[in-house]
Amino acid sequence: MSAAVQTIEIDAPVETVYAVIVDYGRYPEFLPEIENAEVVQRDGDTVDVQFSLNLIKRLTYTLRLVGEPDRGVSWTLVEGMFQTNDGGWNLEALDGGRTRATYRIEVAVGVFVPGSITKRLVGSTLPTTLAAFKARAEEAHAAG
Numbered sequence: 001m002s003a004a005v006q007t008i009e010i011d012a013p014v015e016t017v018y019a020v021i022v023d024y025g026r027y028p029e030f031l032p033e034i035e036n037a038e039v040v041q042r043d044g045d046t047v048d049v050q051f052s053l054n055l056i057k058r059l060t061y062t063l064r065l066v067g068e069p070d071r072g073v074s075w076t077l078v079e080g081m082f083q084t085n086d087g088g089w090n091l092e093a094l095d096g097g098r099t100r101a102t103y104r105i106e107v108a109v110g111v112f113v114p115g116s117i118t119k120r121l122v123g124s125t126l127p128t129t130l131a132a133f134k135a136r137a138e139e140a141h142a143a144g
Helices: 014-021 022-029 115-124 124-141
Strands: 002-010 034-045 046-055 055-066 070-082 080-094 098-109
Touching: 002 124, 014 070, 014 080, 014 098, 014 124, 022 034, 022 046, 022 124, 055 080, 098 124
Parallel strands: none
Antiparallel strands: 002 098, 034 046, 046 055, 055 070, 070 080, 080 098
16 A cells, blocks of 8 residues: 655635635546546545546546545545545635645555556656646636
């Protein structure tokens, strides 16, 4: 099992950052490894989303994401090629309308998924993913 935690500061208020995080269907617009993100079920702030990624190998899996407006999002694996895919975002308001966003992920792959995919999901792509969320939130904030 691989796990990682990373924090980034974003020049946008918590509300804007949260709105970007929970706009799951738009992830393919700014996260290049995500080919598709489809909401398959919604019950208030609990959403099941099927993701298709292309990281060395094409992966399709469904996560149950539970949002706490303006505080963060947590997720657990519903189905897919992983044994475990748990994680979340914790959002903290900072002075000046900024946000500290902490992202955590814990992944264990199944027997048919190369370990190199876990390393990419948890390690090498994590800084790029956080930078993409930061850019998207800051653009949304600037657009008002």
